[in-house]
Amino acid sequence: xKTARLLVLLSLIAMIGALAFAPAAAQDDMSxxxxxxxxxxxxxxxxxxxxxxxxxxxxxYYDCLIWRAAxxxxxxxxAAHSWETVDDTTWRFxxxxxATFHNGEPVDAAAVKWNIDRVRHPIGDIPxxxxxxxxxxxxVVDDLTVDIHTNSPHAYFENDVSYxxxxxxxxxxFEEVGQEEFNRNPVxxxxxxLAELSENDRYxxxxxxxxxxxxxxxxxxxxxxxxxxxxxxxxxxxGQIDMMKGVPAPDRPTIEATDGLxxxxxxxxxxxxxxxxxxxxxxxxxxxxxDYQPATLDINVRKAITHALDRHLLAxxxxxxxxxxxxxxxxxxxxxxxxxxxxDVIAEWYNPDLAxxxxxxxxxxxxxxxxxxxxxxVVGRGGSAKEVAEVAAALxxxxxxxxxxxxxxxxxxxxxxxxxxxxxxxMLAALGCGPALLPLFYNCDWSAVAYSICDEDWDAVAEAIxxxxxxxxxxxxxxQWWEYYIDLTQTITLFEITDVFALNTAEFDFTPRKDGxxxxxxxxxxxx
Amino acid sequence: xxxxxxxxxxxxxxxxxxxSVVVFLILRLSGDPVMVVAPDFFSQxxxxxxxxxxxxxxxxxxxxxxxxxxxxxxxxxxxxxxxLPAMEVVLNRLGNTWILAAASAAIGITVAVPLGxxxxxxxxSLLDLIITSMSSLGTAMPSFWLGLMxxxxxxxxxxxxxxxxxxxxxxxxxPSITLGVGMAARLSRMTRSAMLEVLNxxxxxxxxxxxxMHNTVVMRHALRNALIPIVTVFGLQLxxxxxxxxxxxxxxxxxxxGRLMIESISVRDNTVVQAGLLWIAxxxxxxxxxxxVIYIILDPRIKFQ
Numbered sequence: 001x002k003t004a005r006l007l008v009l010l011s012l013i014a015m016i017g018a019l020a021f022a023p024a025a026a027q028d029d030m031s032x033x034x035x036x037x038x039x040x041x042x043x044x045x046x047x048x049x050x051x052x053x054x055x056x057x058x059x060x061y062y063d064c065l066i067w068r069a070a071x072x073x074x075x076x077x078x079a080a081h082s083w084e085t086v087d088d089t090t091w092r093f094x095x096x097x098x099a100t101f102h103n104g105e106p107v108d109a110a111a112v113k114w115n116i117d118r119v120r121h122p123i124g125d126i127p128x129x130x131x132x133x134x135x136x137x138x139x140v141v142d143d144l145t146v147d148i149h150t151n152s153p154h155a156y157f158e159n160d161v162s163y164x165x166x167x168x169x170x171x172x173x174f175e176e177v178g179q180e181e182f183n184r185n186p187v188x189x190x191x192x193x194l195a196e197l198s199e200n201d202r203y204x205x206x207x208x209x210x211x212x213x214x215x216x217x218x219x220x221x222x223x224x225x226x227x228x229x230x231x232x233x234x235x236x237x238x239g240q241i242d243m244m245k246g247v248p249a250p251d252r253p254t255i256e257a258t259d260g261l262x263x264x265x266x267x268x269x270x271x272x273x274x275x276x277x278x279x280x281x282x283x284x285x286x287x288x289x290x291d292y293q294p295a296t297l298d299i300n301v302r303k304a305i306t307h308a309l310d311r312h313l314l315a316x317x318x319x320x321x322x323x324x325x326x327x328x329x330x331x332x333x334x335x336x337x338x339x340x341x342x343x344d345v346i347a348e349w350y351n352p353d354l355a356x357x358x359x360x361x362x363x364x365x366x367x368x369x370x371x372x373x374x375x376x377x378v379v380g381r382g383g384s385a386k387e388v389a390e391v392a393a394a395l396x397x398x399x400x401x402x403x404x405x406x407x408x409x410x411x412x413x414x415x416x417x418x419x420x421x422x423x424x425x426x427m428l429a430a431l432g433c434g435p436a437l438l439p440l441f442y443n444c445d446w447s448a449v450a451y452s453i454c455d456e457d458w459d460a461v462a463e464a465i466x467x468x469x470x471x472x473x474x475x476x477x478x479x480q481w482w483e484y485y486i487d488l489t490q491t492i493t494l495f496e497i498t499d500v501f502a503l504n505t506a507e508f509d510f511t512p513r514k515d516g517x518x519x520x521x522x523x524x525x526x527x528x
Numbered sequence: 529x530x531x532x533x534x535x536x537x538x539x540x541x542x543x544x545x546x547x548s549v550v551v552f553l554i555l556r557l558s559g560d561p562v563m564v565v566a567p568d569f570f571s572q573x574x575x576x577x578x579x580x581x582x583x584x585x586x587x588x589x590x591x592x593x594x595x596x597x598x599x600x601x602x603x604x605x606x607x608x609x610x611x612l613p614a615m616e617v618v619l620n621r622l623g624n625t626w627i628l629a630a631a632s633a634a635i636g637i638t639v640a641v642p643l644g645x646x647x648x649x650x651x652x653s654l655l656d657l658i659i660t661s662m663s664s665l666g667t668a669m670p671s672f673w674l675g676l677m678x679x680x681x682x683x684x685x686x687x688x689x690x691x692x693x694x695x696x697x698x699x700x701x702x703p704s705i706t707l708g709v710g711m712a713a714r715l716s717r718m719t720r721s722a723m724l725e726v727l728n729x730x731x732x733x734x735x736x737x738x739x740x741m742h743n744t745v746v747m748r749h750a751l752r753n754a755l756i757p758i759v760t761v762f763g764l765q766l767x768x769x770x771x772x773x774x775x776x777x778x779x780x781x782x783x784x785x786g787r788l789m790i791e792s793i794s795v796r797d798n799t800v801v802q803a804g805l806l807w808i809a810x811x812x813x814x815x816x817x818x819x820x821v822i823y824i825i826l827d828p829r830i831k832f833q
Contacts, residue, residue, distance in 0.1 A: 201783035
C-alpha cells in the first residue's frame with residue numbers, strides 16, 4: 001500500500017510541479033495580433049545572417065535608413081526623414097532629430113556609419129558583406145547628416161540600403177555587451193520593443209510609445225513559431241492566432257466559410273526554375289561525375305526542354321502559382337514583366353513539335369532523346385515540388401526525353417545537390433528575382449559559384465544596367481538582358497508562386513506587402 | 529555502495545566518450561554545415577574563409593580534440609546559426625522537455641499501475657477485457673493522430689485549451705496527455721502481465737492463507753515484487769521522453785529538445801546537435817543508474833555490485 005501511495009504522491013508532485021513551472025500567459029486589455037511563423041527564426045543580431053523570414057520579424061524592431069513601401073511604389077523614410085543624391089556616387093541621408101534607440105542611445109550619423117561599416121566588412125562569419133559591396137565609404141557630415149559613397153553609380157542603391165543588414169543597432173550597447181548578449185537582449189529603434197523572447201519559439205513585441213513616427217496602432221504583435229501548417233490552421237480556427245501564410249489548399253474552403261476569417265493572396269516573389277547544367281567544371285560535379293557529359297551542354301537540348309514544358313499546367317499542379325517565362329517577379333516590374341508574364345505568350349511557348357525539332361537539331365531521332373537527370377526536393381515553398389517535377393517529367397518524356405527523377409528531402413537536396421553543385425542536367429530551384437542581384441548571378445565572375453554561365457556580351461549589358469541611373473535607359477538594357485536569358489536557356493523559369501494568407505479580418509486590417517515580407521508596421525485594427 | 533558508484537562512474541565516462549566520438553564522426557560525415565549557412569552567391573574563397581572561421585579546415589582528429597577538451601568544461605562551441613553558446617541553446621529547451629516528460633510520466637504511471645493491477649486481479653472479466661482493449665488501442669494509436677484529435681476537440685471546437693506553445697500552463701495539458709496515453713498503455717500491459725505472474729506465486733498464496741487482508745497482499749507482496757519489470761519499462765520510456773518527443777513537440781509546437789534536434793540536424797547546426805545528443809545520452813545513462821538503485825530498494829536480494 002505504501003508503494004502505491006508513494007507512486008501516486010510522486011505523480012501528483014510531478015504534475016503540480018510541471019504546471020507550476022510553466023510560464024503564465026499575459027492577460028490584459030492590449031490589442032494583440034498573433035502571426036504563425038513557420039520558423040526557424042534566426043538570431044536578433046540583424047547583421048549576422050541573411051535569412052529573409054527572420055528579417056521580416058526584425059523589421060518591427062529595428063529601423064533602417066529607408067524602407068521599401070508596402071505597395072511597391074518606392075521607398076519610405078525610417079531613421080532618415082529624407083534623402084537625396086549629391087552626385088552619381090554620393091547619397092545623402094538626413095536623420096531625425098532626437099531619434100533614439102530603445103535604450104536611449106542616439107540614432108545619429110556616427111551610429112549609421114558604425115552599422116554600415118560593420119555589415120559591409122567581412123568580420124567573423126557575417127555573411128552579408130557581399131550585398132553591401134557597392135559601398136565605398138560612409139562619411140559623417142554632421143550629427144544628423146550622413147553620406148554614403150558608392151564605388152560607381154548604383155542603379156539599385158535604394159533597394160540595397162533597405163534590404164537585409166540595413167537594420168540599425170546601437171553601437172555603444174553592442175560594443176559593451178558583445179554579440180551573444182546582444183542576441184539575448186537586443187536593442188533596436190523600431191516602432192516595437194521586445195517584451196518577451198523565447199528563442200525560435202515566441203517573440204512578443206509591444207508598441208513603443210516614443211517611436212519618432214508615433215505609436216503603432218496595434219499594442220502587441222507576437223510571432224509564434226508553429227512549424228506544422230495543419231497546426232497553424234487548427235490554431236487559426238480556434239481563434240488563437242490571427243494570421244498564417246501558406247494556407248494548404250484543402251483547408252481553404254473551411255477557412256473561407258469561417259466567420260471573421262478571410263483568405264488573401266499576393267505574389268510570393270519566389271519562382272520555380274529548372275537550372276540546366278551548361279558546364280562540367282563547376283561545383284563538385286567533376287569529382288562526382290568525372291566522365292559524365294550532360295545532355296544540356298547542347299543548347300538545342302535546352303531549347304527542347306523549355307518548349308516541352310507547359311508552364312500553365314505546371315502552375316496549376318503547384319496549386320498556387322502563375323506561369324512565367326523569365327525570372328521577373330510581380331514586385332520588381334523591371335525587365336519586361338508584361339512580356340514574360342503574358343499568359344498568351346507563355347501558352348504559345350509550349351510547343352512540343354518545336355521541342356522535337358530542337359532535339360532533331362541536337363542529333364536525336366524522334367522518340368530517342370537523351371536521358372535527363374532531374375533533381376528536386378520533396379516540398380518547395382508554398383506547394384509541392386515533387387508533383388510539379390513528376391508532371392514536368394511526363395511532359396519531357398512526351399517529346400522524346402527519358403527522365404530520371406530523383407526526389408530528396410529538402411535539406412538533403414540543398415546539401416547534396418544544390419549547394420555542392422552535384423546537379424546533372426536539371427535541378428529545381430525556388431528563388432527570388434530582385435533586379436539588383438540578378439545580373440550578378442549570371443556574371444562570368446560568378447560562374448563558378450552561381451549558374452555556371454559565362455557570356456561576355458551578356459556581362460557587358462549586366463554591368464551597364466547596374467550603373468545606369470536613368471530608368472528608361474535601364475529598361476532598354478533590361479530588354480537586351482532578358483533576350484540573353486531566354487536565348488541561352490540556362491535557367492528555365494516555370495512560374496511565380498502566389499502566397500495564400502488567412503487573416504482574422506474581424507479584428508485586424510492588413511494588406512500583404514508586395515515584397516512578400518511578413519512584417520506588421522502597417523497593421524491596423526479593423527474598423528478604425 | 530562505493531564500489532557500485534565508482535564502477536558506474538567509469539562506465540559513464542567510457543560510454544560518454546564513445547557517444548561523443550560517434551556523434552562527432554557522424555555529424556562530420558553527414559555534410560558540410562558551411563554549405564547550408566553560406567548564401568548561394570558566395571565564392572569558393574568566401575566559403576573557405578567561413579570554413580576556416582569555424583575550424584572546419586583543420587584535420588578531423590584535431591577538431592575532435594578541440595571539441596572534447598572544451599566540452600569537458602561545458603563549452604560545446606557557438607551555434608553557427610543562433611550565435612549563442614550551443615549548451616545554452618540546449619538548456620533553454622531542456623526545461624520544457626523535462627516539464628513535458630514529468631507530466632506525461634505522471635499521467636502514464638498514475639493511469640497504468642492501477643489499471644494494470646485491476647486488470648490482473650479481474651483476469652478474464654469484462655473489466656479486464658475493457659482495460660486490455662484500451663491498452664491495445666493506446667499502444668496502436670499514433671501520437672500525432674491523437675494530438676491532432678485533441679486539438680480539434682479541445683482547441684477548435686470547445687476552445688478551452690491552447691493548440692500550441694508552452695507560454696501558459698494550460699498548454700501542457702494536451703501534449704502531456706498525448707504522450708501519457710501511449711506510455712500508460714504500454715505500462716498497464718506490463719503491469720498486468722507482471723502482476724499475473726506474481727499472483728500465482730506460492731508466497732502470495734501463503735500470505736492469503738495467513739489471513740492477511742486482500743489489499744495488503746496485493747499491494748505489499750504482489751505489486752512490490754511485480755514492480756521490477758514495470759520500473760524497467762518506465763525507465764526506458766522516461767529516457768525516451770527526456771530525449772524529446774519530436775512528433776508531439778511538432779504537433780503542439782512545443783519548444784522542446786526533440787524539435788530543436790530536428791531543426792538543428794536539418795540545417796547542420798552541429799554544435800547544437802552535439803550538445804543535445806550528449807545530453808540525451810547522459811539522461812539515458814543516469815536514468816538507467818537510477819533504475820538500478822530502485823531495483824535494490826525494491827528487492828534487497830539485489831546487491832550493489
